[in-house]
Amino acid sequence: MADGRIPAERRRRKxxxxxxxxxxxxxxxxxLRLVGQHGPDAxxxxxxxxAIGCDPSAVYRYFHDADDLLLALADRLIGxxxxxxxPxxxxxxxxxEMARRIHRGYRAHPRVAAMAAYRVTRRLHEFRAVETGIGLLRRAGFAEADAVRxxxxxxxxxxxxxxxxxxxxALAPERRASDDAAWASxxxxxxxxxxxxxxxxREELPLMAGSSFDVALELVLSALVARAPGATGASGESSSAGRAD
Known part of the structure; x- marks a missing residue:
């Protein structure tokens, strides 16, 4: 198949x-449950x-290998x-809203996200997300190449x-706390x-312990608004940094 998926006729019905x-x-x-509980080695x-109670070979009726399964996990997070x-x-x-949804979704499954955020899933949910994102930029008036870039x-x-x-x-709590505290201590x-x-x-350095996602997102959106033909559709919104652990 074009997307590398296992054909339906090979899947187990019993x-x-x-x-x-x-x-x-x-x-x-x-x-998702195994990786969330035990990490990437699971x-x-x-x-x-x-865990399922089946012969491991049965899994190959649905996924070519562990990497194929990882791509399916990544696509599930997107979906x-x-x-x-x-929109x-x-x-x-x-x-x-699209960005914040993705960020929340990845934080909900941090161990999977750390493994899969940089992969191209080439599956349905990713197709739809890319379609939506590029469509929003074309709606802003960007030409085709600029919308993609x-x-x-x-x-x-x-x-x-x-x-x-x-x-x-995904860090152990004590390591996460130690890293965050380092900016002050x-x-x-x-x-x-x-x-x-x-x-x-000096007094502002503890801000480094927070996530910079909201600030980075608003910077990118501001840059897109500035470059957009006509510079329309710009909804301003204040942002604040802070890792919500």
């Missing part, structure tokens, strides 16, 4: 030994088979994030921050003679 009827959705659900056909999303007339508001910059910014924040959330105590610029902003 119940497993545990009485469960296999499906792509069931396997993805189980994989994404194996052997562990999936044990869950975009469910019910219908209105304001293209800026549409891009903002600007969408790439927009979505890479969103996914990059989503992956960064997801990786932060270590950076604020650096000698002014050696680090004069840091000393000048």
């Amino acid at each position: 119940p497993t030994k545990s009485g469960v009827v296999l499906s792509e959705e069931l396997i993805v659900d189980c994989a 994404l194996s056909v052997r562990r999936l088979g044990a 869950d994030a975009q469910r019910g999303f219908e 209105g007339d304001d293209w800026v508001a549409g891009l903002r 600007h969408y790439a910059a927009f979505i890479d910014t969103v996914l990059g921050h989503a992956a960064l924040d997801a990786a932060h959330l 270590v950076y604020q105590s650096l000698p002014a003679a050696e680090y004069p610029e840091l000393a000048a902003v």
Whole structure:
């Protein structure tokens, strides 16, 4: 098939030994749960088979290998994030909502997001998301090539921050707390003679512990508004940084 998916006729229809009827959705659900609980090493056909109660070879009726399954997990995150999303007339508001949905969705599954945010799923939910994003930029008046280039910059910014924040959330709590605290406990105590610029902003350095997603998003949107033909559809909105752990 064009997207590399397993043909429907190869998929299992009989119940497993545990009485469960296999499906792509069931396997993805189980994989999300395993990775969320145990991390990337849990994404194996052997562990999936044990968790579902089927012979691991049955999983290959739905996915070529573990990487194919990872792409399905990434596409699930995109689909869950975009469910019910219908952008209105304001293209800026549409891009903002799209970005925030993706960011929230990746934070909800940080271990999967850290593995998959940079992958191209070449599946239905990603197709629809790219269609929506480029459509919003074309609505803004951008020519075809500019719409594609600007969408790439927009979505890479969103996914990059989503992956960064997801990786932060995937850290053990004590390591996450230690990293966040370093901006006050270590950076604020650096000698002014050696680090004069840091000393000048000493009281503001704890802001570095927060996610910069909202600020980065508004910067990108402002740049798009400035470049848009006619500069219409710009809905302003104040932003604030802060990692909501």
